[in-house]
Amino acid sequence: MRLIKLVLVFFIAGSSFLYAQNPDRVYVGYEVLENSVTVAVAKGTYIFQPYTSEIMETSFIPAGEAIDSVSHAVILVPEKVLFTVSEDNASVKIDSEGIDVLITKKPFHIQYFFNEEQVISEKTGYFKDETHEKIEFNLEEEEVLFGGGARALGMNRRGHRLELYNRAHYGYEERAELLNFTLPIVLSSNKYLLHFDNAPIGFLDLDSRKDNSLTYETISGRKTYQLIVGETWERILENYTLLTGRQTLPPRWIFGNFSSRFGYHSQKEVMETIAKFKKDSIPVDAVILDLFWFGHEIQGTMGNLEFVRDSFPEPKKMIEDLKQQGIKTILVTEPFILTTSKKWEEAVDEEILATNNAGKPFTYDFYFGNTGLIDIFKPEAKTWFWNIYKDLTKMGVAGWWGDLGEPEMHPSALQHIIGSADEVHNIYGHYWAKLLYEGYREDFPNLRPFILMRAGAAGSQRFGLIPWSGDVNRSWGGLKPQPEISLQMGLQGLAYMHSDLGGFAGDLEDDELYVRWLQYGVFQPVFRPHAQEEVPSEPVFKNKKTKALAKTAIELRYKLLPYNYTLAFENSKTGNPLMRPLFFEEPGNMELYEIADTYLWGNDFLIAPVLSDSLTKKEIYFPGTGNWFDFYSNKKYSGGSTAIVSVQEDHIPTFVRGGAFIPTAKPMQTTANYDASTLDVYYYFDENTKVSSGMLYHDDGETPDSYTKGMYEIVRMESVHDGTALNLKIKKEVGENSSSEIELVRMHIENLQKPIKFVWLNGIKYTAKNYMHRGKLDIPVNFYQDITTIKIEFE
Template identity: 60%
Template sequence: MKKTTLVKLNIFAAAVFALASTVQAQNSARTIVSVNKQADHLEIKTNDGHYILKPYSDKIIETSFIPAAEKFNPASHAVVLLPARVKTSFKETASSIQYIAGDISVSISKSPLQIAYAYKGKPLLSERNGYSKTADTEMLDFNLDASEALYGGGARALGMNRRGNRLPLYNKAHYGYEERSEQMNFAMPLVFSSKMYGLHFDNAAIGQLDLDSKKNNALAYETISGRKTYQVIAGDSWADIVSNYTSLTGRQPLPPRWTFGNFASRFGYHNEAEARNILDKFRAEKIPVDAIIFDLYWFGKDIKGTMGNLEFDKDSFPNPKGMIADFARQGIKTVLITEPFILTTSKKWQEAVDKNVLATDKQGKPFTYDFYFGNTGLIDIFNPPAQDWFWAIYKDLKNMGVAGWWGDLGEPEVHPSALQHKTGSADELHNIYGHQWARLIADGYKKDYPNQRPFILMRSGYSGSQRLGMIPWSGDVNRSWGDCAHNLK
């Protein structure tokens, strides 16, 4: 080892151990059994499981803890970056382990076990108790400096610094919210710190993100199940940190040019005549319009009882293909609202049952329940036959001339815990339902319309949904100063 490398190693170690000596140590019952350095990662076996530390770049490192009774699940719904070849160094003594990957150093005190992270010699954060488990919760927690601010957590009306809040990781619409909302439709298990790091918890299951609500300088991620994996994301500036995060989870593709224009939209154009009339008014007032959005009434005359028809109502829209083509000749694109709920009263219900499109109960029967719009089933967006069925509907509408898609109620709005999907329970997959829905449309375009960019407007998603071309919207808001005010904070 070169002398310069030794100096760098010692500087990092001194910085990280300085942090470790001033914060609460980890679970004293967890002890290190063995350490194994591989070319692309570090494995640490403990008495109750093992850690895997894997660098993705000079500025991103991932840490996973796998309890002894579990097998490691390497699948991530968020991460798309392939680990790069990162220069690493390793040193072990009787009392400590030092692992440097690029500009990030990890320092591990053996007794009591303590994991701490630094970037270019600057301490970032450290695990507090590490992984712990109760009867109904699994947790990863970390030490915070008394003065650091915390940002992120997804869509919330809480201002910028969200320290002091306990945030549900459960996508849920908050209708008519104004100046404060702790729970909304697009939660993200992601935190950025004023100490210039990001912390992303790479697990889809529902839970809580506690940003020092107990005022004890602790950050905690709590979940019902799943991966105990997180990435520490460092950088030299906010732009650098955000760029590193999007390199990890994917970058937003450029939307179609027309989506930057003016849209005509209201709670429902009841028929073709009403839609044409509103566009005539735009023209008369010399107001440019690039698209018109059709809300619920395109597939039914009533708000309730018709969701899941997923086809134009023939009485209200007798020639939808001709209407859409006429609008297109005027330079106006057509966007349709769609939802993942198939009501038992809809035209598609029996077809959805026969083709095994719907999420089920534990006996394998379609899971039905009541919500605002009627008695319903839910498309199992995680089941390949259901994906094919849903995409075929989109494809038929696309070939009719529809240019964009508004995916509504995609949290899903009502998602009973007892409901089962092909790949897991409702609570295990709830937060990635909208993400998977957007993926279905994005993948469909790549396969069938590779030279076109989709417009995917949805109110619910997950870490990495940006790479699918999803454009999130705020959910239903009040037309009030209170609603406007939180956007200015």
Template identity: 60%
Template sequence: MKKKNHLQYLGGIACFLVFVSTSVLAQNAGRIVQTIQQQPDSLRVVTNDGEYQFRPYSAQIVETSFIPRGQQMSVPVSHAVVLQPEKIPALLKKMADGVDYQAGDMTVHIQEHPFQISYRYKNRLLFSEKQGYSKIATGERLDFNLTSDEVLYGAGARALGMNRRGYRLPLYNKAHYGYEEHSEQMNFSIPLVLSSRMYGIHFDNAAIGFLDLDSQKDNTLAYETIGGRKVYQVIAGDSWEQLSAGYVNLTGHQPLPPRWAFGNFASRFGYHSEAEARAVIARFQAEQIPVDAIIFDLYWFGKEIKGTLGNLTFDPDNFPQPEKMISDFRQQGIKTILITEPFILTTSGRWKEAVDEKILATDQQGKPFTYDFYFGHTGLIDLLDPHARDWFWNVYKTLKAKGVTGWWGDLGEPEVHPAALQHKNGSADEVHNIYGHEWAKLIAEGYARDFPQERPFILMRAGYSGSQRYGMIPWSGDVNRSWGGLRSQPEIALQMGMQGMAYMHSDLGGFAGPNLDDELYARWLQYGVFQPVFRPHAQEEVASEPVFRADSVKALAKAAIELRYRLLPYNYTLAFDNHETGLPLMRPLFFAEPGNSALSTVADSYLWGSEFLVHPVLQAGQQQAEIYFPGDRNWFDFYSGEVHAAGSSAKVKIVADHIPVFVRAGAFIPMAKPIQNTRQYSGSEFDLHYFHDASVAHASGKLFDDDGETADSVAQQKYAVIYFQSEFARGTLHLQLSCTTGKNYPSRDRKTAITIHRIHTRPVQVIAGNTPLAFDWNASTGELKIMLAWKDQERPEISVKLSD
């Protein structure tokens, strides 16, 4: 082997010249480097206790794998990572105290004595190992140095406050019924840590364990596991947008949900009969409250809560004509979604079939493992067994043939998962955290194989790193129907959006407990307008559907739902951006001001896309709110038009009709005409609102359009992106619209009603090209309205002359 690619270490160099900021006191002096060897696509480092391999995945991502001496890579294939390593030119450079392995913007420094690994991004130190690898009583551990001031995010869905530093968090998906403002263990325990220093560490191992985020207050981050892979990826970037993109590139992009998923859902626990379900939808229609889907909880297959899980077929007494019911709903634009669970009770109609087909997880002797939990005596479908997966998928195919459109996967942690239970390729504890992930994968791959033109809707409450790539729509579990339950929701959604799961949402109104609080209900639904999925759902003692609430709160709920539908083009474009770039729909304020440490723990205000600032009302009887306005552009009250300067704070009055919402200067907001169902929407006719401000010389926006249902519409070239541009100079505002279409997108002309806000004097002239346009200007509101009809290939330009 050529000398330049191979360094043999027989002794140590005592110098420590490079990383003077990193303490050496905790380093494991017993770990010794033996050889360092550069390979074509990686760096191999052999120590006295094992072997490291450092592999660049991109210019901003490097993977570290460690195999302890005497072990082998127990799971050679990652459940999370889908990115194929790029061919990144790498340089191995000898340093005074070891070597630098530089690939792209990432540098791994191997300090020889005492042995230590450090990571840099563009020559900026990110972090370093502390003890590194060690064996502990409960398994194995990797630990790292933290700076004293960095804020830590991640670890899945928790209710802890935005800064999760100071906790030792279990990596074990587990439901928390009736939680409120504090929950250290919930349904998504993703092994990912994100730092305010703009890096992330993803621990690529499904086995259960802990993430210790400096619980001992000694500046230590530690990953603990019962076993499995000692593999982690380091991701870095110059912005939160880059960091989000890096992680999603690594673990997979979320497919576009069907457009109807951005509408309103009728849902409760639960609809007991076909007659009841029909009456609910009829009530929505009579009240003229928009709705797009109805969700059936477990009464669709059983008359009782207990003893029926696993039937997985419509109860013939209460649902005598399910196919006709579903067909009738479809004709009205209403999609049918069914709950399914992975448990087959011994009292269910399919127990014998499950045993005979050998689809259940087993005991050590290979017999079905049965146990008691809330719903009865049960077995568990082994979703790690290909045969069991085929069996379960055939259940879905049969139901889909009846017209079912969407799937709700419940109890998928699994809710009770005894450690002694055995799966096809591992124990319960080894695969527990990927069970929901594999469930979503089963449905997604089934659709891709058998219904390749359709987008699945997959609502689930448990998953793992990368579950977004299967189209999983996560929700935050059985939150208490209380103000404390509401207060935790923005944090959970923001954190999960940063971890790739951009559609995290809550049971609007709260789920657990018979609490009738009209103010809470209205505020929760008003918040729901500006979060990914609008789905009121609750235990049936208090109605979750707005049509059954008091007239005053029903009116507030109706207004919120109508606004949700008006925002469909904007929201669907956010979904497109997420699909393309990994950007979450809900974003913390520090996305707009990453250098502002005061924003690092803020969750009571957030960004909806880049153009809206939202401040949910989270306290009963709240009269005013202190709100900070981030970024470098002014903000306007979405309802009153009041101006707030970028970088300022203000006390804002709280009103009953809506929560505080602000729109950014220079924002283009495409909106739909009033509709009762998303199938009534067409991208051929939309409203466009532009929020003018003299300080904004240039601005841009867009609208994404497709048929709302074809899978991979972008890849199939069945889409259009309508671009909006503005320029303001010398007293004249110029607007330009243009459209880029895929080759298989049908040609269409468009009608656009343009409203330009904050035009305080009557325009001297409005022209399109050289043709004067009729316009309507409202002196009291400052709104300028223009009707524009334009052909498919046109690029209309409008000039608004505001002064001579």
């Protein structure tokens, strides 16, 4: 029955494809291999390889070319997927447990189906022109498209031809067609994801000609793509990150506040700045040293990669003194070794540099000086570079910032050991992150790395890469596209995309802009103010009012540490992003596919950042999957409604889903002071929410793979409301190799307007006044037993 429907769908829609046939694709025959199907055509061979029932890989190997099996993105080993192949005079059908493929013989045409509905089809398929090899697909008229990496174009990227070439855009604002992460990924409102599994540069043409075509263009390499489907957006991302790898759980301290600027010139300046944070009781967890740690000047010193001892006389002591205060030290590094740097001769002698065609170091000029480039793909270069990182890590450096890793200047004539600059440009940052990740695994196996990178590739999340959105302008125009950029990257697996809070480029001093950017930063993956030093990025150098507002935002960031860390754990297990677009809630609501100025922070927060100056009101749509409560006033907003919300100076509009459990922490100066023994959980009672659940994840915050090692605690919370009573169940799960740190959770019941008759705690009846505090119901949960039950009986 299924195959009959597939054929019927083809004949109904088939006429629209007749004009786009490729005469080189004349069907010859097919062969079934162990877990794949090959289909021969006149000028090449297709290979259809299921990885799971919801992931199908298609490769085309032109006649005369060998199969290239090397993927820089994919790590999943194909599972055994049951399928059958049938053939008649008109077609060949691959009928699987999930994705089905219908191959029409004449004219040759490929269609993909999931749940008996067409997902996508090739149009012209593979072909070549004078400059590129291409794969072309059909689009439906109303499809909305996302992907292509980090860009500022609006959420719907259909209509653009996106260049695939990682490149910085200094001082960008509302529009940036090209940024540091360009990924060969397309996602559709029709709930599929296409990943073009190829490294060389090229383009993604998302219907720029307005002819309902999607085209991948490349200068060379593999003609391979994976089609990924799923019932929900969450499932699609789960499948994609299963294919390419999931983000490793970062150290807990990265969810704190960073002190950062371009840049600190001396050890004295670093220590004095951190002292100001302490004096003002503003929480802080890390300090980032930009390029002045290895040179007095911006130009001429890159590649020294060692502390300048007159300005940083005692780096080891500085790092240790900061550590004693709970502050981690992060250093910037770049992959360029200038001919004027202290390590130039060593780099030449060790043969670690990319070369010209004669095999000599390729040198060229760029902003920072005359330079060579580390060949990150060369074993000797990786060893040389890692040894520098290893020695500094032994000194106490806790994290690394990899800057200019597109690489910023990468001449096409330059040669790497595995190919030309243009063939590997977009995976350079990917392999730089891999070097650090694997180095830590080998030499510091008990530490989670912090790897901040300005460029990467599909799958870089599995190396723990933390991306940021580049040199954004310090302006309202620079702030406006930041949610879009982070939401788009979360859809493409890199869920920690964040921005330089306050903006980076320029010397604009706008206190309202600064505060609004930091308030938004509370609900983005990494809280890191950073800017050129003409105007300080650190809150301790702001005026009294601005400092106070910034401090309020930072303190909220720390209060939400248990919630945020749990999000990070969930991301590491499922691939679901921390920032999520509204259409996750209502996939059938096409209007939501355009929205980026309101988003979900995890499952339970709805965030509407203030992205323009002097804003007093903001129109907000509340997803229809539940009711929502103002985080500050507890005012209720009905799901599926739109409301005009007043904008307050001390916070951005923030709402909590009805039925949510929000775990929070006590105030702290640094995450080193985080005390998990007593936590607060706020349950947002909603009359219309009959069943809900929540989770709190905890571990030591630094051991890699703590969950798989059994070094964790999870508190699982459930609610059931039947109209007469609210029943809560709290259960703690302790890993087999974990000590129990969470001793007490205080359950705060919000929005409970109904009169309470009794409170039953583990079956024992109490009057409500036993648990009333300032007019609210607060119930302590001591973990003397694995499961605690609470029944709130209404009058």
